Amino acid sequence: MGKIVSNFFISVDGVVESPDQWHFPYWNDEMGAVVEAGMQSAAALLMGRKLYDEWSAYWTATDADQDLARSLNNARKYVVSTTLRKADWANTTVVSGDVAAELRELKKEIDGDIQMSGSATTVRWLLANGLLDELNLLVHPIVVGHGRRLFEDTPTHPLKLVTSETFTTGVLNLTYVPDVA
Numbered sequence: 001m002g003k004i005v006s007n008f009f010i011s012v013d014g015v016v017e018s019p020d021q022w023h024f025p026y027w028n029d030e031m032g033a034v035v036e037a038g039m040q041s042a043a044a045l046l047m048g049r050k051l052y053d054e055w056s057a058y059w060t061a062t063d064a065d066q067d068l069a070r071s072l073n074n075a076r077k078y079v080v081s082t083t084l085r086k087a088d089w090a091n092t093t094v095v096s097g098d099v100a101a102e103l104r105e106l107k108k109e110i111d112g113d114i115q116m117s118g119s120a121t122t123v124r125w126l127l128a129n130g131l132l133d134e135l136n137l138l139v140h141p142i143v144v145g146h147g148r149r150l151f152e153d154t155p156t157h158p159l160k161l162v163t164s165e166t167f168t169t170g171v172l173n174l175t176y177v178p179d180v181a
Contacts, residue, residue, distance in 0.1 A: 001107060001111070002044070002111060003134060004116065005114065006116040007035075007038055007115065008150060010139055010150055011142050012140065013145065017148035031167060031169070031171060031173075034173055043110050043111060043112030044075065044076040045072070045075050045116070046119075047122070049084055051118045051119045052087070052089070073089070078095050078114070079095065080103075080125075081095070082096055100129050103126075104131070127157050127178070128157070134176070135175070136176075138171055139171065139172040139174060140171050141171065158178070160177050160179040162177055
C-alpha cells in the first residue's frame with residue numbers, strides 16, 4: 001500500500017513560497033542525500049494544479065539538469081485539480097471529482113511512496129481529509145518575513161515527530177506523521 005509523503009523547504013517562520021530565493025545557501029551534501037533518498041523512494045508524484053503548471057513548463061523545456069528532467073518527465077504523476085481537464089505532461093493523470101476517494105484508491109494501487117514537493121494548499125487539504133501519511137520538513141535557520149506559509153488559516157492537526165536530524169548548516173530535517181491517538 002502506498003503512502004502520501006509531503007516534502008518542503010521551509011523557513012523558521014513557516015514560509016514555503018519561493019525557496020529559490022532563500023534556500024540555496026543552506027544546500028549541502030547532507031540535504032542532497034535526503035532529497036535524493038526521497039526521489040528514489042517515489043513510486044509516483046502528486047501535485048496541485050499550480051505546481052503542475054510550473055513544473056510541466058519548466059521540466060519539459062529545461063537544459064538545466066538532464067538527469068533530473070528525464071526522471072521527472074518519465075515518472076508517474078498525478079495532479080489534483082478541479083479545473084484541469086487534460087494533462088499534457090507525459091505520464092500525468094488528473095485527479096478530480098471525488099478526489100478523496102480517488103486518492104484512497106491510488107494509495108491501495110501503488111506500492112511505495114507517492115511523493116509531493118510543495119503544493120501547500122493540497123497538503124493542507126490532504127491533512128484535513130486524513131490522507132497525508134508523512135510530512136517532511138527541511139527547516140532552514142532563516143526568517144524570511146514574507147511569503148506564503150505552509151499552514152495559513154488551518155484547523156488544529158496534531159502531529160507526531162518520528163525522526164529528527166540537524167545538518168551542519170543548522171537546517172533541521174524533521175519527519176512528522178498525523179497523531180491520530
